[in-house]
Amino acid sequence: xxxxxxxxxxxxxxxxxxxxxxxxxxxxxxxxxxxxxxxxxxxxxxxxxxxxxxxxxxxxxxxxxxxxxxxxxxxxxxxxxxxxxxxxxxxxxxxxxxxxxxxxxxxxxxxxxxxxxxxxxxxxxxxxxxxxxxxxxxxxxxxxxxxxxxxxxxxxxxxxxxxxxxxxxxxxxxxxxxxxxxxxxxxxxxxxxxxxxxxxxxxxxxxxxxxxxxxxxxxxxxxxxxxxxxxxxxxxxxxxxxxxxxxxxxxxxxxxxxxxxxxxxxxxxxxxxxxxxxxxxxxxxxxxxxxxxxxxxxxxxxxxxxxxxxxxxxxxxxxxxxxxxxxxxxxxxxxxxxxxxxxxxxxxxxxxxxxxxxxxxxxxxxxxxxxxxxxxxxxxxxxxxxxxxxxxxxxxxxxxxxxxxxxxxxx
Amino acid sequence: xxxxxxxxxxxxxxxxxxxxxxxxxxxxxxxxxxxxxxxxxxxxxxxxxxxxxxxxxxxxxxxxxxxxxxxxxxx
Amino acid sequence: xxxxxxxxxxxxxxxxxxxxxxxxxxxxxxxxxxxxxxxxxxxxxxxxxxxxxxxxxxxxxxxxxxxxxxxxxxxxxxxxxxxxxxxxxxxxxxxxxxxxxxxxxxxxxxxxxxxxxxxxxxxxxxxxxxxxxxxxxxxxxxxxxxxxxxxxxxxxxxxxxxxxxxxxxxxxxxxxxxxxxxxxxxxxxxxxxxxxxxxxxxxxxxxxxxxxxxxxxxxxxxxxxxxxxxxxxxxxxxxxxxxxxxxxxxxxxxxxxxxxxxxxxxxxxxxxxxxxxxxxxxxxxxxxxxxxxxxxxxxxxxxxxxxxxxxxxxxxxxxxxxxxxxxxxxxxxxxxxxxxxxxxxxxxxxxxxxxxxxxxxxxxxxxxxxxxxxxxxxxxxxxxxxxxxxxxxxxxxxxxxxxxxxxxxxxxxxxxxxxxxxxxxxxxxxxxxxxxxxxxxxxxxxxxxxxxxxxxxxxxxxx
Numbered sequence: 001x002x003x004x005x006x007x008x009x010x011x012x013x014x015x016x017x018x019x020x021x022x023x024x025x026x027x028x029x030x031x032x033x034x035x036x037x038x039x040x041x042x043x044x045x046x047x048x049x050x051x052x053x054x055x056x057x058x059x060x061x062x063x064x065x066x067x068x069x070x071x072x073x074x075x076x077x078x079x080x081x082x083x084x085x086x087x088x089x090x091x092x093x094x095x096x097x098x099x100x101x102x103x104x105x106x107x108x109x110x111x112x113x114x115x116x117x118x119x120x121x122x123x124x125x126x127x128x129x130x131x132x133x134x135x136x137x138x139x140x141x142x143x144x145x146x147x148x149x150x151x152x153x154x155x156x157x158x159x160x161x162x163x164x165x166x167x168x169x170x171x172x173x174x175x176x177x178x179x180x181x182x183x184x185x186x187x188x189x190x191x192x193x194x195x196x197x198x199x200x201x202x203x204x205x206x207x208x209x210x211x212x213x214x215x216x217x218x219x220x221x222x223x224x225x226x227x228x229x230x231x232x233x234x235x236x237x238x239x240x241x242x243x244x245x246x247x248x249x250x251x252x253x254x255x256x257x258x259x260x261x262x263x264x265x266x267x268x269x270x271x272x273x274x275x276x277x278x279x280x281x282x283x284x285x286x287x288x289x290x291x292x293x294x295x296x297x298x299x300x301x302x303x304x305x306x307x308x309x310x311x312x313x314x315x316x317x318x319x320x321x322x323x324x325x326x327x328x329x330x331x332x333x334x335x336x337x338x339x340x341x342x343x344x345x346x347x348x349x350x351x352x353x354x355x356x357x358x359x360x361x362x363x364x365x366x367x368x369x370x371x372x373x374x375x376x377x378x379x380x381x382x383x384x385x386x387x388x389x390x391x392x393x394x395x396x397x398x399x400x401x402x403x404x405x406x407x408x409x410x411x
Numbered sequence: 412x413x414x415x416x417x418x419x420x421x422x423x424x425x426x427x428x429x430x431x432x433x434x435x436x437x438x439x440x441x442x443x444x445x446x447x448x449x450x451x452x453x454x455x456x457x458x459x460x461x462x463x464x465x466x467x468x469x470x471x472x473x474x475x476x477x478x479x480x481x482x483x484x485x486x
Numbered sequence: 487x488x489x490x491x492x493x494x495x496x497x498x499x500x501x502x503x504x505x506x507x508x509x510x511x512x513x514x515x516x517x518x519x520x521x522x523x524x525x526x527x528x529x530x531x532x533x534x535x536x537x538x539x540x541x542x543x544x545x546x547x548x549x550x551x552x553x554x555x556x557x558x559x560x561x562x563x564x565x566x567x568x569x570x571x572x573x574x575x576x577x578x579x580x581x582x583x584x585x586x587x588x589x590x591x592x593x594x595x596x597x598x599x600x601x602x603x604x605x606x607x608x609x610x611x612x613x614x615x616x617x618x619x620x621x622x623x624x625x626x627x628x629x630x631x632x633x634x635x636x637x638x639x640x641x642x643x644x645x646x647x648x649x650x651x652x653x654x655x656x657x658x659x660x661x662x663x664x665x666x667x668x669x670x671x672x673x674x675x676x677x678x679x680x681x682x683x684x685x686x687x688x689x690x691x692x693x694x695x696x697x698x699x700x701x702x703x704x705x706x707x708x709x710x711x712x713x714x715x716x717x718x719x720x721x722x723x724x725x726x727x728x729x730x731x732x733x734x735x736x737x738x739x740x741x742x743x744x745x746x747x748x749x750x751x752x753x754x755x756x757x758x759x760x761x762x763x764x765x766x767x768x769x770x771x772x773x774x775x776x777x778x779x780x781x782x783x784x785x786x787x788x789x790x791x792x793x794x795x796x797x798x799x800x801x802x803x804x805x806x807x808x809x810x811x812x813x814x815x816x817x818x819x820x821x822x823x824x825x826x827x828x829x830x831x832x833x834x835x836x837x838x839x840x841x842x843x844x845x846x847x848x849x850x851x852x853x854x855x856x857x858x859x860x861x862x863x864x865x866x867x868x869x870x871x872x873x874x875x876x877x878x879x880x881x882x883x884x885x886x887x888x889x890x891x892x893x894x895x896x897x898x899x900x901x902x903x904x905x906x907x908x909x910x911x912x913x914x915x916x917x918x919x920x921x922x923x924x925x926x927x928x929x930x931x932x933x934x935x936x937x938x939x940x941x942x943x944x945x946x947x948x949x
Contacts, residue, residue: 051886053855053864053904089906090856097441105429105438112430277456280463303902346468353883356466361430364464414560416539420801420829423883424838437551440836442880445549448542449556473560 006036009295009321010069010394016387018294018394019336022324030310035067037297037317038310041324043331043348045307049320050353054302057355058088062300063315070297070395071317081234083242085355086298092354098228099239099358102220103154112361115150119366122149123373130409135384138402142374143255147366151247154362155240156209156216161201168198169248172241195241202240203233217243243359251363253292253398255370258283260402261290262371263383265338269375276372281340283367287326287349289338294323294397296351322348323397381406413450413458414473421469428461428470436461496596497815500525503585503593504567505575506601506741507531509539510780510803514599515565517811527567528593530585532574532602535626541800543629544651545833548658550637554630575602578748580767583775596775597814600745600757600765601807603781604738604798609646614708619716620732623651635731642667644719644729646705648675650832650839652735653688657834660695667698667727669705669719672920679830680841680877682918683851684865687858687879691835700725708732738798740782750776756784756796761823763810777814779806785824789892790844790874797828827889831882837861840882843875843892851917852899853910856881863910864888867917868898 008014008021025031025041032038040046049055059082062071084095101107126142136142148166152159171194206222213219218240224230231239262269262282272278299318304311312318325348327335332342350357357363374381384403391400415435417428424442428435435454436446450458462470502518504511507529515527531537538557546552570587577586584592606622609615619640621632636643636659643659645652648670659666672678674685675692692699704722711717719727745752750773751766752758757778758766763785765776780803784796805826813821831840848867856863856879864884867875873896876888891900899914 048887048890051884053884053887053906054902056905090860090862090908093862093906105426105433106440109429109433109437113433277459280460284463302904305902344468345463346466350466352466356425360425361427361464364427364460365431368460412556414558416560418801418804419541419831420799420840422831423885424880439833440838440880442838442882443833443836444838445546445551445833446542447552448539448546449552449558471560471562474562 004033004036005031006033006039006069012390012392015390015392015394015397018323018397019327022321022327025321025324026328029308030312032310032312037068037070037319038307038312039319039321040307041321041328042308043325043328046320046322046325046348047352049299049307049318050348050351050355052305054305055299055318056088056302057086057092057299058082059086059298059300061302061315062317063313068297068317070319081238083238085242085246089354094228095231095235095239096354096358098224098226098231099221099243101224101226102217103358104361107226111154112365115154115362116365116369118153119150119369120373122146123369127373127377127409133379133406133408136404136406138259138404139252139256139399140401143252143259143370143402146255146370147251147363148248150251150362150366151244154217154247155243156214156218157205157244165198165201165244166248168194168201169245172198172245198241198244199237202237202244206233206236206240247359247362249396250292250357251359251366253396254283254286254363254367256399256402257290257292258286258367258371259374259404260383260388260399261286261338262375263381263404264386268338268340269381272372272375276376278340279368279372281345282371283364284345284347285338285340285342286367288332288345288347289326291323291326291347291349292396292398293349293351293357294395295319295321297395322351377410378404379407379410413452413455415446415448415450415458416471417444417446418469418471419444421467423467425466427464427466431464432457432461493815493817496525497523498525500596501528501594502526502597502599502814503528503530503595504599504601505530505585506599506603506780506782507533507537507569507571508601508603508780508803509537509559509800510601510603510807511599512537512559512561512565512807513804514601514779514807514811515567516561516563517808518815519565520563521812521815523815525596527565528570528595529565529567530570530573530575530587530593532572532588533625533627534572536569536571538626540624540626543626544623544654545658547629547633548636548655549661550633554626554633557626574744576744578745578750580749580773580776598776599807599810599814600776600778600782601780601803602741602744604740606734607736607739609708609732609734609736611708614710615734616714617708617710617716617732618714619730620708620734622734623655624738632731632733636662636664640664640729640731642727642729643731643733644669644705644727645733645735646719647735647737648672648688648692648699648701649678649735649737650676650830650834652733653692653834654832655733655735656692656697657695660697660835665698666696667700667729668692669703669721669727670699670701671704673701673918675699675701676839677918677920678846680845680865681848681851681867682920683853683858683915684877684879685918687861687863688834691837691861695835738781740796742782755794756782758794759783759785761785761788761825762813762821763806763824764813777810779803779810788825789827789895790847795828795844797826799828799830801829802826827892829889838880838882839877840885841875841877842885842889843867843873845875845877845917846919847874848917848919850898850914852914853908854900854904855884855906855911857908857910859910866891866898866900868914871898872896873898873900 029042209219297319350360388399429438439445537559547554574588606624642665645668675688677685707720709718740756742752759778763777764772765778781798784794786792787795809824829842845867850868851865862880864881865877873891
């Protein structure tokens, strides 16, 4: 019996190249079978729904999740409240506004821009420390430690604690992982434990920052006195956990997918070596071509809505397959070609609407810098395995390892 | 100098430009954007970053290859 | 034009004249070149400046964050034009296909684009308007002069008219710490464009920011001192405002006087044109060689009963100019219609205000998201049971959804629930627009009736 398209997306065998499945999906802009989620895969429909106030991100509005393989297990009372990713306005807007206060304009316009030289130093240090150029795991040696270090510095998490929250973050990311063979109860429990431990760790850190505030985000969130007032401790905890995990699990994939794509397009890599500015359009095209968040599985309808003639009932679970919309030939000419020179790259890679990626400017800067420096410094880099081994996760999709080799490291 | 205009009908306040080139772009409140309509040539790299990052592609910048055109009242 | 090669000849060696060297004129010129026009192109502008952007003039410039003579528009491509700047067009001879200029010159054309825009409506009392310290704000020179005067730290600024521009000026002045009085004839700021429900929010914003807002009053006279400097204003409620800077912000007048007697369907409401931007003559016959675009054009819109609509909007100038230029160089079957849904923005007192559709047509408003008291909300306007417009206060990311409702003539009030529905949004309210026969200061969209030669005008300043 043929697998449903939904299960094909989740099937690990398709992780290295899900795009043919998306192409199948797009034949019906609204895909729905067997009581499962409604899957939207075409560009314009996804974009519309991301701006549609009849769509909720709050799991409490879901009628039933029993047939949704990406549904989160019910949280226990003691667990952290949902981060703003899973809230609707006005709570979402208030939390996001408060979180943005120490991070970006209008209150902190120079935070990200001011990290440029620090980012550069971190990148240089990691490339300097690569060691044997004959066998490099780019994930382990570069794309993972880079954003982790950055998010630590931004939040004010001590570097020596990195290993601990590494484990928690991995577990939490895996809980979004739709491994159909895994026991959902076990998966839920592991995630719950990780969330609790991370929460306790952060609670201690927040207490410490309240006593001795620094200029890091956590200190400023803990001591904020803006128009929206201070965050409660629980809000602060869930926000910090959200930033930490999002900061961990997405940029690593963007950088790894980026280097993988460049190694598959050596002519672009060559151009980047001599023209570091090319990293700017390369990163935008990457966000279209290999977005680190492939789909948004956590939306639901507040009313019966009609999408391209299909009625999606109130309370239904929606999946918005961003990565498929990005390859929609109705929107992008020759969508399966990686082409940083296409003038028109209005991708869905970072979402759109009120939930668009909070860390987007940082992810952009990190990836631009990472790719241009890797291109400049690695001599004759090449893939040792193609495709590389992928992580299980179909939502936050990316290689588990990226084994590459090069002839040497330029100074 | 580089001339800049922003199509504020398209702008939805994602603020990517204000993060990446704060010398030129600033948020005025949560959603309104103010920008310097003219930037130093030295800002061109950051400006390119800001323009490329705009999710709604609202930022218009002088094309690099437009030759200086004599603009005067003379015939 | 048939497939007789005349179009190719036009592209190769034709003469195109663009009257109006601002946003619409420049974008049209760029489009002409982009679409392969290699003939001669003449740009005529009454101001001595190359094309510049106006929105910063009431915001960044007055805040002191940019200077008025540095808002030139970016060039998206080379236009290789002959520029006649600082010389106004004074007449049009349609039969001889010539534009007359103020310096006596005549410029012949094969195709003409008129993009002369609007100008600020001056203070109606001429002697008072001449007083030192009395300003309007439309051009870069206006803005430069006003910014200089604000730099000097006036004791009190009086803004006459609380439309969008007036409100933006008041906002900038307050941000600079200047004392500001705003005198508005209507019941609230922005009331002509957005109605009384939203106007009340705008009034609250002004007062919270320390503006001395006076509504329902008119300024009856401006007084000068012995040296000819403005000193005070008399208000219709008998009060006097002592002020050393007065900004007259009473909306705009279309620059069509130079076309009087030409035979073109041009009047105080603008130049009537078809959906393809071709201008009508006064007999209601569409011309094939004269096009109009931008603030000065008015064309029938299918979403609004094919009434002629004038849109004083930045986005409209850009799109319409591109369409006019394209159509000028196209066979009739390749022409494209101008169907843009009106869209507008303003930022004032730290709040971003955006609208789509034509709110001023609405009779009811539903606050579908957010709340009025937070000054963060989405209001949707209804007219005869359909959605006709929407306004967002710091809620711009939702507007595309409401634009779709307008485009699909969705029923009003919308029957569905949304996120963030508050007690404000339980039922539609009377949108509370002033009587349309009462003038307002900045409607931004003007419904111009059905007849191309309609020259009547409803705005009659009573000042």
